[in-house]
Amino acid sequence: MSPAEPAPLAWFKSSYSGNEGGECLEAATTASDIIHIRDSKAPTRAQLTFSTTEWAAFVGFATSD
Secondary structure, three states: OOOOOOOOOOOEEOOOOOOOOOOOEEEEEOOOOEEEEEEOOOOOOOOEEEEHHHHHHHHHHHHOO
């Protein structure tokens, strides 16, 4: 890997995903605090990226009543 080449992302499955398969999200973070989200069934397709502030706002909104 050359210095200009980004390090590969270490993906992990969402803690809300079960072990029975189906629709799962995977996430990865970088040293620059960027959160990457992808579909585990289609890992080569487009990814979503969020700053930690954006992700916290999204998760807070999604869990509030």
